[in-house]
Amino acid sequence: MGKTKVKFADPLKIEKSEQLWSKTIKVIPGGALTFSKAPFQHVDGVAPKMLSHGKGPKVWDVDGNEYIDYMLGLGPAILGHADDEVNRAISDSLEHGISTSLVHPLEAELAELLCEIIPCAEMVRFGKNGSDVTSGAVRVARAWTKRDKIACCGYHGWQDWYIGSTGRNLGVPKAVQDLTLKFEYNNIESLQRLFDEHDGEIAAVIMEPVNFFEPKDDFLNKVKSMAKENGAVLIFDEVITGFRMSLGGAQEYYNVIPDLACFGKAMANGMPVSIVVGKSEIMQMFDEVFFSFTFAGELASLSASVSTINALKKRDGISQIWAMGERLQKGYAQLVEELDVGHITKMIGFPFWPEYLFLDKAGSPSMEIQSLFQQEIVRRGILTRAGMMISSSHTNIEIDKTLAVFKDALIVVKEAVKTDNVLNWLEGEVITPVIRPPVEE
Ligand SMILES: Cc1ncc(COP(=O)(O)O)c(C=O)c1O
Incomplete structure (x- = not known):
C-alpha cells in the first residue's frame, strides 16, 4: 500500500499572479483575450492566472513557478516556446520592415x-x-456555389457564421444563425439528413477531419x-491537425483530399499566420x-512559418510529437490499471x-x-487543459516527470472519489467549459 499513499502537494504561491490579474481585469473586459486562456479553464484560486515567459517545453508564471507546458499557447508552439532558430528568422526579417x-x-x-x-494546396x-x-x-x-447554408462539424472560430451555432451566440443575428447546420462526426446519416432537408x-x-476519434467506416471518403x-465544397478545417498530425495535415495522413483546407495555429511556432488553400479553380x-x-x-x-516548416522537417519534429504522445498515453493507461x-478516468x-477524461x-x-486532478497536477508543475498539446521539444524526461505527477494526482483523486464528496477536496473553483451547448428558446 506504500506505493499508493496519498501525498498532498503544497499550494502554489500565486500572489503576484492575483495582483496583476486584478489590475488586468480593470482595463480588459474578461481579463483574458482568449476564452481558452481564462481562469475558468483552470482551478481558479489554485492555478496561476498570468505567465511571464516560456522556453522549449516549459513556462514560468509571474511568481516564478515553473511548469511543463501542454498548452503551447493553445497549440502554436509546436517546436516549443521561444525556439532559437525561429526567433533568429523573425529577428532577421525585422531588418526588411514588418509590413511592406x-x-x-x-x-x-x-x-x-x-x-x-x-496535398490539396494549388494556391494559398x-x-x-x-x-x-x-x-x-x-x-x-458561398460565392462559388451561389448558396448560403453551411454544414459543419467541429469548432471553427469566433466569426458569426460559426459561433452563432453554439451557446456562445450573443450578438449574432438569428438570420445568420439559421444558415449554419450541424452534423455529427462518424455519423454519415446526420449529414445525409442535412442534404435531404436543405436540398440544393x-x-x-x-x-475538422479528426478530433479525438478515428474516422470509422470510411467516414471521410463518404x-x-x-x-x-450534392454540389457542396468540402473544406477541411486543419487548424489543429495541420503540422501536428502530419505536415500535410489529416488529408495527407488519410489520403482524403478536400476542395479547400484551412491551417493556422502551429504554422509559425506562435507567430500569427493562417492559410486557406485548395483547388485553383475555387481559390481563384x-x-x-x-x-x-x-x-x-x-x-x-x-x-517564422518558413523557418518552422524547415525545422519540423530537419528535426523530424512530427515523429517526436507522436512518440511523446504515445509514451504519455501508454503511461497513463498503465497508471489507470495499476491504480x-x-x-x-481514461485518456x-x-x-x-x-x-x-x-x-x-x-x-x-x-x-x-x-x-481536482488539475488542482493536483498544477501544484506539482504541470500546466495543461484536458486536451494536451505536445511539442517537438518535449522529451522522455518531461513525459516521465508528467506521468509521475499524474500518478500522485490520480491517487488523490481516487481517495476523493471514495469519499463521495470531491468538492470537499477542491480548494478553488470548478472548471467551466468555453462553449456551452446552444440553449433552446
Ligand atoms: C479546429 C479549429 N478551427 C478554427 C479555430 C479558430 O482559430 P483562431 O482561434 O486562431 O481564430 C480553432 C481554434 O481553436 C480550431 O481549433
Missing part, C-alpha cells in the same frame, strides 16, 4: 512551400487567425462523395471575394493530441473530478 507597402517575394516563397507539403491565401481562414473559405464556397442550399461542408454529389474566386486586410502579408510571421481507476485521442458514477464527464 507592396507585395513581398516571401509571400510567394511560403505559398510555394505550402503547395509542396499540403494568408490570414492571421484560424477564424480568418475558415470564414474566408466559407465565403468563397448547402454551399459547403466544413469539418463525406467527400456526399459533398460532391479570392480575386473577387473580399478577403483583404492590412496584416495578411506581415513578414515576421511569414519568415485501478478505470471507472474514473482518449491521437498521440499528437491526447485528452484525459474524468467520469462520474453514471459514466458522464465530471468537471468536478477533472478539476
Whole structure:
C-alpha cells in the first residue's frame, strides 16, 4: 500500500499572479483575450492566472513557478516556446520592415512551400487567425456555389457564421444563425439528413477531419462523395491537425483530399499566420471575394512559418510529437490499471493530441473530478487543459516527470472519489467549459 499513499502537494504561491490579474481585469473586459486562456479553464484560486515567459517545453508564471507546458499557447508552439532558430528568422526579417507597402517575394516563397507539403494546396491565401481562414473559405464556397447554408462539424472560430451555432451566440443575428447546420462526426446519416432537408442550399461542408476519434467506416471518403454529389465544397478545417498530425495535415495522413483546407495555429511556432488553400479553380474566386486586410502579408510571421516548416522537417519534429504522445498515453493507461481507476478516468485521442477524461458514477464527464486532478497536477508543475498539446521539444524526461505527477494526482483523486464528496477536496473553483451547448428558446 506504500506505493499508493496519498501525498498532498503544497499550494502554489500565486500572489503576484492575483495582483496583476486584478489590475488586468480593470482595463480588459474578461481579463483574458482568449476564452481558452481564462481562469475558468483552470482551478481558479489554485492555478496561476498570468505567465511571464516560456522556453522549449516549459513556462514560468509571474511568481516564478515553473511548469511543463501542454498548452503551447493553445497549440502554436509546436517546436516549443521561444525556439532559437525561429526567433533568429523573425529577428532577421525585422531588418526588411514588418509590413511592406507592396507585395513581398516571401509571400510567394511560403505559398510555394505550402503547395509542396499540403496535398490539396494549388494556391494559398494568408490570414492571421484560424477564424480568418475558415470564414474566408466559407465565403468563397458561398460565392462559388451561389448558396448560403453551411454544414459543419467541429469548432471553427469566433466569426458569426460559426459561433452563432453554439451557446456562445450573443450578438449574432438569428438570420445568420439559421444558415449554419450541424452534423455529427462518424455519423454519415446526420449529414445525409442535412442534404435531404436543405436540398440544393448547402454551399459547403466544413469539418475538422479528426478530433479525438478515428474516422470509422470510411467516414471521410463518404463525406467527400456526399459533398460532391450534392454540389457542396468540402473544406477541411486543419487548424489543429495541420503540422501536428502530419505536415500535410489529416488529408495527407488519410489520403482524403478536400476542395479547400484551412491551417493556422502551429504554422509559425506562435507567430500569427493562417492559410486557406485548395483547388485553383475555387481559390481563384479570392480575386473577387473580399478577403483583404492590412496584416495578411506581415513578414515576421511569414519568415517564422518558413523557418518552422524547415525545422519540423530537419528535426523530424512530427515523429517526436507522436512518440511523446504515445509514451504519455501508454503511461497513463498503465497508471489507470495499476491504480485501478478505470471507472474514473481514461485518456482518449491521437498521440499528437491526447485528452484525459474524468467520469462520474453514471459514466458522464465530471468537471468536478477533472478539476481536482488539475488542482493536483498544477501544484506539482504541470500546466495543461484536458486536451494536451505536445511539442517537438518535449522529451522522455518531461513525459516521465508528467506521468509521475499524474500518478500522485490520480491517487488523490481516487481517495476523493471514495469519499463521495470531491468538492470537499477542491480548494478553488470548478472548471467551466468555453462553449456551452446552444440553449433552446
Ligand atoms: C479546429 C479549429 N478551427 C478554427 C479555430 C479558430 O482559430 P483562431 O482561434 O486562431 O481564430 C480553432 C481554434 O481553436 C480550431 O481549433
